[in-house]
Amino acid sequence: MKIKKNRIAIFLIAIICMIPLYSCDNADSEPLSKTEYMLGTICTITVYDHKSDAVLGKAFSRIKEIENKMSVNKSGTEVDGVGDAAGKKFVKVSPDTFYVLKKGKYYSQQSSGVFDITIGPLVKLWGIGTDHARVPSIQEIDEKKSLVNYRDLKLDEKGKRAMLMKPGMSLDLGGIAKGYAADEAGRVLKEEGVQHAIVDLGGNVLTINDSPDGRPWNIGVQDPFKARGNSIGTVSVTNKTVVTSGIYERYFEKNGKKYHHILNPFTGYPMNNDLASVTLVTDISVNADAMTKNIFYLGLDKGAKYVKNIKGLDAIFVTKDKKVYVTEGLKNNFKITDSGFKLIHNIK
The missing domain is CATH 3.10.520.10 (ApbE-like domains)
Known part of the structure; x- marks a missing residue:
């Protein structure tokens, strides 16, 4: 490869x-x-x-x-925090991250899910651009696809909080943070x-x-x-x-x-x-x-x-x-x- x-x-x-x-x-x-x-x-x-x-x-x-708040290339970001709490609780984020999440959800909805900021599980599975890039099995892809749905990202405007509703979900803002x-x-x-x-x-x-x-x-x-x-x-x-x-x-x-x-x-x-x-x-x-x-x-x-x-x-x-x-x-x-x-x- x-x-x-x-x-x-x-x-x-x-x-x-x-x-x-x-x-x-x-x-x-x-x-x-x-x-x-x-x-x-x-x-x-x-x-x-x-x-x-x-x-x-x-x-x-x-x-x-x-980058420190929302990059997929760094660990311990606010985006990671939302993913770690998926299916459990809302996580308070900075105004920067909340703004991008709100924009991302808008364009996810506007594109009927073609652009979806909850695509993190699939991105991690493929690993494209990393040393562990590979072609996953059909079973793996089907499993991760079930975790991709922007509708399951809930945003609390007043508290600047975000929550992913299903365990295993994760965010990927690589398509909007730049x-x-x-x-x-x-x-x-x-x-x-x-x-x-x-x-x-x-x-x-x-x-x-x-x-x-x-x-x-x-x-x-x-x-x-x-x-x-x-x-x-x-x-x-x-x-x-x-x-x-x-x-x-x-x-x-x-x-x-x-x-x-x-x-x-x-x-x-x-x-x-x-x-x-x-x-x-x-x-x-x-x-x-x-x-x-x-x-x-x-x-x-x-x-x-x-x-x-x-x-x-x-x-x-x-x-x-x-x-x-x-x-x-x-x-x-x-x-x-x-x-x-x-x-x-x-x-x-």
Whole structure:
């Protein structure tokens, strides 16, 4: 079995490739940039109009605070506490965690359970992205599927408490916590007076205003068939978030077959359709983070219809046969840079 896991190589790629596609002629506009490994990914923040490293420190401290409360990659988090008490009692959580749980339950309901923050038992069973990744038996999958149901997450608004109703249930906020962290890092930067910056949390990119010369930021869209840092094209955005989910990010191979991390809670197996990745462009990263999984599940045609019905939301779909489809709002803002991909303008 081959596991895709090489943090050092990814770290080097991130430092080289995640600097935005923009350069300054004015030495006074040289950016400040910092990279750390958090939330199970490479996180890079680049600021273009601030002279103090302290501003980066404050943004990363906020990300760390969120990671310590709700990351699936750390033990002893508030999310773990809710899981440990499953079927027993309510657990008081911080306003941060309660906000994300509430958002997560909303999008779980809105997607009819395609995106489900109680998918923790299935995620742990597969172990994709860890040293113990494996293909579970049908019996194991059926057992864990019975523990996945967002309706069994009860939230007490007044007391900021959460409870999972069945023993064995657990939460996984990996599909939404990065978006919240990106939004919060952006908020911290703005409060510190930053006017031009990019927050990149490994697939969740948030831009603050435009670039220092007044032009939109050009953000690379990840090639879903290559290592992180390789792009198929660029999307031009101002004061937007760009969030991508795809089959490239975490996977393992068994008997020549790849198993990626985007699980279908109804089958218990990785989602399988014509899509290789979905990139959303909108205003709030936490919302986009949750919606990408539902849109990925829906596929190209139904996914495009979903996007069309959400105000201020646009999408870039990359199919497994290397065709790229963009929704109406991005037709003048997206450019293919890799000739191996073909841009198709009309979506049914």
